[in-house]
Amino acid sequence: MSNKIDNEVLSASPNKSMQRVQASLARRYAKERRFRRMGISAVITGLLFLSLLFGSIISNGYTAFWQTYIQIEVHFDAEMLDPQGQRSPEALSAANYGGLVKRSLRQMFPQVKKRSDKRKLYHLVSSGAAFQLREMVMNNPQLIGSTALIWVAADDDVDMLMKGHINRHKPEADRRMKDQQISWVDELLQQGRIEQRFNTTFFTAGDSREPELAGIRGAVMGSIFTLLITLALSLPIGVAAALYLEEFAPTNRLTDLIEVNINNLAAVPSIVFGLLGLAVFIGFFGMPRSVPIVGGLVLTLMTLPTIIIASRAALKSVPPSIREAALGIGASRMQTVFHHVLPQALPGMLTGTIIGMAQALGETAPLLMIGMVAFIVDIPGNVMDPSTALPVQIYLWADSPERAFAERTSAAIMVLLAFLITMNTLAVLLRKKFERRW
Amino acid sequence: MTKKSLIPAIAGASLLCASGSILARDYISIVGSSTVYPFATVVAEQFGKTTKFKTPKIESTGSGGGLKLFCAGVGTEHPDITNASRRIKKSEYGRCHKNGVNEIVEIKIGYDGIAVANSKQAIRFKLSRKDLFLALAKQVPDPKGGEKLVENPYKTWKDVNAKLPASRIEVLGPPPTSGTRDAFAELAMEGGCKKIDWIKAMKKRDKKAYNAICHTIREDGAYIEAGENDNLIVQKLEANPNALGIFGFSFLDQNTDKVQGAIIDGVAPEFEAIAKGTYPISRPLFFYVKKAHVGKIPGIAEYLAEFTSEKTWGDEGYLTDKGLIPMPRAERQQFAKDAVELKNLKL
Known part of the structure; x- marks a missing residue:
């Protein structure tokens, strides 16, 4: 009995605080729920924007991977191509292949008589058709005299019509394809002479002012060369700098200053590095403009701080016990670092490097200053050939008046994103595979 | 090991190439x-x-x-x-x-002709160069009269010229770094500026002041610098039927389904008119x-x-x-x- 009373007395005050706790509990739960909901909505908003971005790029760009082709019947007239009959490469190279294409078109539409109408007719096929024929004849001069059915790229306006980007129901004055041209296209369509095919040109050609002939190979090669230079320079320099600063350098004012400056450099806007590159590499050393080697050097300056910081973080994460054990059994400092610390830190360093490279891949601003924003048709063969880079190509196409470049811009963005995602996945996989936790 | 020797090899080779191609x-x-x-x-x-x-x-x-x-x-x-x-x-x-x-x-x-265009959903503008000057200059002659300049007071096109629609003045154009902007200032703005006699008289006396009046574009938001990308201006015009845009003829030519060029001093920006030289804003x-x-x-x-x-x-x-x-x-x-x-x- 007394026990029970005691208990009641004792529990009187806890009861009271329990009541207070319980009274506030609902409120606190609600607070937490609210916070969670806010967090989830933040994530959803982010995902929504991301899907909007991807959605708009893909829906704008996927059609660029297809290209309209027209089948024409070409007679490789010996009279027209090589009247002397010597089959010399010079004569064959300079022959009038455009004339062959025009003649084929005239034969397909014999009803077209007026000069201005003929001009419209010739615009159905790409100006690249003549080059295609030239290449065929140059590779195989036996073709001369024969007749062949050949698929050639359609003009970008025809391509846009086929893809539905030109609305044929608008008044005639409001569209680039006139009624007459549309009727020709319809006729070809009925004969099965128009086809949409996978656009291999987009992946094999360099830049062009004709959308149907433009490709990203030149830009991709330019990006690869630029990144090779960047990698070859920034990885050894970055790793060496990090190793020295982390493992060998004494801690004093000077190293502190260096550390602060490296962190500052990582935050410098990239255009500044472009200006530096213009002044030093092009101005002082007299290197040519628009070449990947200068681009690579500039991007090296830009990515170095990123790599040094990541490498130092990776070195820091190696536990000191490993160093002490190595030193304890008589290894020199150099042996300790290179046999024991570096192998453990390397995955982290590589991850940092890949992320730095991915950043460099997407950079345009510094390249603007050193002349890599340029129209370059020939695909670069080495680091000294003038070239552009992928993001620069996107910028240039986005600025082109022809409607068909809009979808190619989106397609190039898709290619760039694919590269970036691949590189970042590689970084994640490397980390997963080699990373050790202590 | 091979990778390690490859890296300096690439660097060395590229430096060699560098010295070669300068020549x-x-x-x-x-x-x-x-x-x-x-x-x-x-x-x-x-x-x-x-x-x-x-x-x-x-x-x-x-x-x-x-x-x-x-x-x-x-x-x-x-x-x-x-x-x-x-x-x-x-x-x-x-x-x-x-x-x-x-x-x-x-x-x-x-x-190259410079077009002043708007969306096809809106009515086509008929402008004179003087209208353009009055609508876009930083300082304009006092509308109350007299030979004095005031900060541009015009808010709508109707304020500038009673024949124009009552929509707000909103013009998208290139930034000062652009050659198109220079040409627009010189041909359209100055062309309209010259129509005002007392400013024209200034040209002989004080060329600097004359140029400053005729070429300076207002900065109160009526003229919007839309960057060097003309495609972007076309897209913005499509989204905003009240706005006008300034860009090169080749972009008008490629987008005839979306935008229409304003008639300037009675001449439409068409190939033949620019070739003949009757379209006033061409360079x-x-x-x-x-x-x-x-x-x-x-x-x-x-x-x-x-x-x-x-x-x-x-x-x-x-x-x-x-x-x-x-x-x-x-x-x-x-x-x-x-x-x-x-x-x-x-x-």
């Missing part, structure tokens, strides 16, 4: 105006595909930037040709001479060749021949397909002759 460049290097860029690139591509020479490299640096690079000196590290959407200035010419670029060949390639386009490089860099003479041939810049040449307005035949012949003779420009 010789086997492709033409072209810089300059972003307005000429779409035309020059077509010619360059055609040239590269039909001759044994490499395709010229063309950078879009703007007219002023191009001339600066061009006039920096003679030698393979400097560009051979610069494109310009205006004529070379006396100061630039002097700079060229100071740096040893003594012989320059000037080639005019044709004309000549040029390129300049460094004579000292002809013969040193392979292909310059041939590039000039390609550019100045009838199949390129003629009435039915492939540049007209890209929106270039050709010069009259006599003028074409004159400049083609200059190109062959490499006639030295004297200013």
Whole structure:
């Protein structure tokens, strides 16, 4: 009995605080729920924007991977191509292949008589058709005299019509394809002479002012060369700098200053590095403009701080016990670092490097200053050939008046994103595979 | 191990190449105006595909930037040709001479119209250059009368001219770095400014003040700098039927389903009108060749021949397909002759 009373007395005050706790509990739960909901909505908003971005790029760009082709019947007239009959490469190279294409078109539409109408007719096929024929004849001069059915790229306006980007129901004055041209296209369509095919040109050609002939190979090669230079320079320099600063350098004012400056450099806007590159590499050393080697050097300056910081973080994460054990059994400092610390830190360093490279891949601003924003048709063969880079190509196409470049811009963005995602996945996989936790 | 030795090998090899190519460049290097860029690139591509020479490299640096690079000196590290959407200035010419670029060949390639356009969903504007000046200048004559200037008070087009619609003045145009902006200021704004007698009289007395009045565009939000990307302006016009946009004729030509060009002083921005010179806002386009490089860099003479041939810049040449307005035949012949003779420009 007394026990029970005691208990009641004792529990009187806890009861009271329990009541207070319980009274506030609902409120606190609600607070937490609210916070969670806010967090989830933040994530959803982010995902929504991301899907909007991807959605708009893909829906704008996927059609660029297809290209309209027209089948024409070409007679490789010996009279027209090589009247002397010597089959010399010079004569064959300079022959009038455009004339062959025009003649084929005239034969397909014999009803077209007026000069201005003929001009419209010739615009159905790409100006690249003549080059295609030239290449065929140059590779195989036996073709001369024969007749062949050949698929050639359609003009970008025809391509846009086929893809539905030109609305044929608008008044005639409001569209680039006139009624007459549309009727020709319809006729070809009925004969099965128009086809949409996978656009291999987009992946094999360099830049062009004709959308149907433009490709990203030149830009991709330019990006690869630029990144090779960047990698070859920034990885050894970055790793060496990090190793020295982390493992060998004494801690004093000077190293502190260096550390602060490296962190500052990582935050410098990239255009500044472009200006530096213009002044030093092009101005002082007299290197040519628009070449990947200068681009690579500039991007090296830009990515170095990123790599040094990541490498130092990776070195820091190696536990000191490993160093002490190595030193304890008589290894020199150099042996300790290179046999024991570096192998453990390397995955982290590589991850940092890949992320730095991915950043460099997407950079345009510094390249603007050193002349890599340029129209370059020939695909670069080495680091000294003038070239552009992928993001620069996107910028240039986005600025082109022809409607068909809009979808190619989106397609190039898709290619760039694919590269970036691949590189970042590689970084994640490397980390997963080699990373050790202590 | 192989990877480690590969890296210095690549670096070494590339440095070797670097020193090698400074001595010789086997492709033409072209810089300059972003307005000429779409035309020059077509010619360059055609040239590269039909001759044994490499395709010229063309950078879009703007007219002023191009001339600066061009006039920096003679030698393979400097560009051979610069494109310009205006004529070379006396100061630039002097700079060229100071740096040893003594012989320059000037080639005019044709004309470019500047369109003032709006969305097809709205009604087509009929403007005079004076309307444009009054709507867009920073300072305009006091609407109450008298020979004095006030900060531009006009809010709607109707305020400027009672015949125009009552929509808000909202014009998207290029930034001051652009040659299109310079040309617009000179041809449209000054063209309208001159119509006001007392300002016109100022030209003789105080040219500086006259230019400041006629060329300065208002900064209170009615004129929106929309960047150098003309495609973006077209898209914005489509989204906002009340706005007008200023851009090159080639963009109007490619987007006739979305936008319509305003009629300026009674003339619509159409190919024939610009070619005849009746459309008031059109300007000549040029390129300049460094004579000292002809013969040193392979292909310059041939590039000039390609550019100045009838199949390129003629009435039915492939540049007209890209929106270039050709010069009259006599003028074409004159400049083609200059190109062959490499006639030295004297200013």
